[in-house]
Amino acid sequence: MTAIVLENLSKTFGKTLALQDISGQIAAGRLTGLVGPDGAGKTTLIRMMAGLLGPDEGSLRVAGLDPVTQGSALAESVGYMPQRFGLYEDLTVLENLRLYAELRGLARADYRHTLDRLLEFTRLGPFTDRLAGRLSGGMKQKLGLACSLVTTPDVLLLDEPGVGVDPVSRQDLWRMVQALTGEGMAVIWATAYLEEAEQCEDVLLLNEGQLRFAGRPKELTSRLEGRCFSLCGSSDKRALLAQVLTAPGVRDGTIEGDRIRVVMDAGCPAPDIESVNAVIPVSPRFEDAFIDLLGGGPGGQSPLADQMPEVASMGDVVSCQNLTRRFGDFVAADSVIFRVRSGEILGLLGPNGAGKSTTFKMLCGLLKPSSGEAIVAGKDLSRFATDAKLRLGYMAQKFSLYGLLSVRQNLAFYAGVYGLRGREKKERIRQMVDGLQLDSLLDSAPDQLSLGFKQRLALACALMHRPPILFLDEPTSGVDPITRREFWTHINGLVAKGVTVLVTTHFMDEAEYCDRVALMHRGRIIALDSPDRLKARAGQGASMEQAFIHLIEAEPDE
């Protein structure tokens, strides 16, 4: 049965073409992924299905209704969860649920039963009286989903529900959604993450407002059969990746723990590189197919890193000694101990609310430890602030850019704040602009940039003073795979020069880039090891995500 029919849909905003001639069908009782890079038109399409935007051309029918003319009937049969789900942060979990139950006209007789079921489903039962603003990111998403499910809609529209959600919560979300399709509901899940897309039954792949593929993910993936390999090398994995990406016929390459995964052009054999010991053919993934469809991944050279001087090795660059932070009774970070060696990438992973950000903030000097010490670049940050700060770069999740200043002015500002002046300042800015290809955008405002360019600009600002230590706080949240590869190319290049990187992330493919991963849970570090060894702990052939869930669930409940 068909739940949604799209016919030649087009939509423009000002001069931007958001959607162009989209036609297709979405089946009931199935999970359909709406996939595409940042700015592909996913949100526009979903809003049209929800009746919040009208098409400029073409028509659509959702659950047999025309969203433009039958808006009020449509609202009864469509559940919609916007990107930033509209939870009222000053209402409790139960009050939020009640509000949407009333608005959607849930029958009084079903009240108790439905709410109990949803609370159990979301595992939010113990938190009914907590304010929504105090929930962790994952819990918010689950509550948001529950709010759009208080009545059983025919069509459920979810706009990037997985952003900022840790693997454990993401697993919960999937479980919930799969149960729903079993009941005959059509679920549309928009995402830029291809691991999620791969689990969908059908996908619609959008790029720059055009529909590039519709069908089962397997269909797309199967085109790459025989073109994917896992390389085991003796040299440094980052150097190897850079080498692999410059080899002829390579479509895409990523780091997976100690190995390199490559996708080759059709008909090309695996690259022949001296330091590679073993080439193992692997089955293609949806992500490979996606990158292939969009023209392949970016190259492995980072012109930015090439300009950076070598950083002398200095042993342990960061060390935490019993770092503890309390907020009232709540212990956000509990005797955290770890060291980071010079030229290493350390990943900080953990469920939402595990204490990653708190630890991070203490290391950057944004938060004072309740007890314990954080030594960065040989200095105690709480005492020698200005000195040590010149040696660290920081890039926040929200890309801290001044929206009211142009790109050029942002760069000049950060150069100045780090004490650069005169010719040195000009030269440094020039290098950043060249290294990150920002020249055409120098006079635009950061707000007008795409997510990818914002990320580049934020990186340029954080690196202006050539810090030997780089702190990255969820640097690629909400970013599509191609942009993420570009970003990591730069980071890999920097690390090759001896820069030390600390990164927090929710993405397992990002964790694969790390030399070591520290897994945090309830304020403590429960595991600290290389990605491959962590995976091995969860059993033969386990993925990073499985390892994560395995380790968290092995912890005793409190």
Next chain:
Amino acid sequence: MNSRRLLALVSKESLQIVRDPSAILIAFVLPVLLLFLFAYAVSLDIRQVHLGVVLQSDSARAQSLAADFSGTPYFRVVPVRHRKEVTPLLVSGELKGYVLIPADFDRRLFRGDPLIQVITDGTQPNTANFVAGYTRGVLVNWLSDHGLQAPIRLDARFWFNPEVETRKFLVPGAIAIIMTMIGTLLTALVVAREWERGTMEALLSTPARIPEILLGKLLPYFGLGLVATMGSTLLAIHIFDVPLRGSWAALLLVSSCFLVPALGQGLVISALARNQFIAAQAALFSGFLPAFLLSGFLFEIDAMPAPIRWLTHIVPARYFIESLHSVFLVGDVWSLLLQDMFAMLGLGTVMFVIARVKTRKSLE
């Protein structure tokens, strides 16, 4: 209109008000502060104005006139011997004016020449006017008491406010300012906040209809406005000693009528500006300042130039302040109140039509 959905929206909004510290600040703390300031700090009352008296004559008559200046509650007399000493005091603002009683006072009295000189500090015209008026009053009374002149005696009676205390008209007027803040500023901010936080998008996708969403916003703030009115009125009566000569029923009725355009204006602003900063700016500029300056609260509308006078007709606070003065100080003058209520409801209807047209169930 579905009563169940409406009720859910109303109770949601009420919970948010109770939990939002800035709503509490605007609705309860600021009103008390403003009432207090209008009762005590902002006073146009002429009491104890510093007045210099330069007494150059030693005659008994001149001295008795000087004593009369000291005898009124309006002036606090600073005796000065020489004229030269007065000018610096006038420049520094320590004196608001002075009276010069010349050496030949008695001779002037006999010849019918001008008797005294009054010099005021003209930089503050209002005070200067009072000094001129009250010194003249003192002299006229002195002349008539001594049987020296038979003037026209103005027998003045201030109705509704016999002690002529500005507090009695400023405190009721302040209620209008407070209600404007709750109705316009707070409403504009909370609707803008729903757009900013993305909750409006979620609401729009539910079966709730636009009138329900709008009404769900308004009813709680309507209630909050009435509660703030009642609280302010109780303060006014019991703490600031302002009489309530009309009835509570009339007071609540005109307040309700005023809340219609005030809330409507808040909705219009937030429908046009989906951003809290711009909403706050617009609410201040189009709501608060006109209520303060163009409503007859502090400044007499009749004295303004004609174009500004016309402008005041579209300021709802103008009608509300007139009604409030009447209910507090005069009584229930229904002929006046009905006229004002009609005007406020008319303005309110216009606001709501604009708000309804501008808020569409879409994100475009």
Next chain:
Amino acid sequence: MNASRLLAQILKELLSLLRDPRARAILVLPPLLQLMIFSFAATLEVRNATIAVFNEDSGQPAETFVSAVTHAGFVGRVIPVFDQQHQDDVIERGEALLALHIPEEFSRLRLAGEAAPVQVILDGQQANTAQVALSYLQAIAMAQADAEEPIVLRHAFNPNLTYQWYVVPSLSGILSMFIALVVTALSIARERELGTFDQLLVSPTTPAEIILAKCLPAVLVGFVMGSIMISAALLLFRVPFTGSLLWLAGALGLFMVSVVGIGLMISAVSKTQQQAILGAFAIGVPMVLMSGFATPVENMPLILQWVSQAIPLTHFLVIVQGSFLKAIPESVVLSHLWPMAVTALVTLMGATLVVQRRLS
């Protein structure tokens, strides 16, 4: 303190204030528009008033008196009434500011050379206006006497009591205060909401530099706007200027520094922009009310008079009014400068400390 770090931040603050033409317009136009409207609207003069006349006397002296009153400059409209009830109604309904009741025996008493009473009923709801009108009436009544006016009245500094001579210079202080207050109140709160504040805090810059960098551009903007409005007072409204422009400029600068200090204090303690806006509002309005703009400071209770001494606007108003009309001597200017300096020092140090405490 590092010059290039400071310069970069000052430039950043200036650009975020002025780069966007729309932001520039929002900053500059409303205050100028307000200056234009309020200089005409904010007047305590009595003009164009409606009065009621209930004349029971048909004699010549009564006619002369009534005619003198109805032709007086402050009267706009006259409602003739013919009985007590109608007279009371007119006052009750607020239609007339005052009612003049001339009794039957008025002319007889006047001709007999005796004191002749006239009843004036004033609407006490408008206490201020009513009192001013009464003083006008008194002057008219006095002029009816055959003898020469017994008072020689002169208004020093402002002979015709032109209200705008008072309002326009004062408004230049009030409006530029609000500009500087809002600009600075938002500055830290906005960076905090957008996340750029953390980025600043991880850089080597110090809290003192952050505060100083936020202070200077706001002072500059407030100073320029204040100067524009003072120039408007001079050139457009033609208010006479008798003091020293140099001293006034210095006072305006110091005034802006102290206001910016208050604004930064608000900003440093607010968590969100909404709190900052409402905070600036909740502090700014009482400051205007207690500054002596609307009503003289001496009229306030003693405790509030002390509070008003801590408000920079109180002192600036004395200086700006004095500089325009009173040729205010330097010693008086100085005596009002140091309280502003104290406020500036306390608030700026306070804001620095709040930022510092967040850091450590």
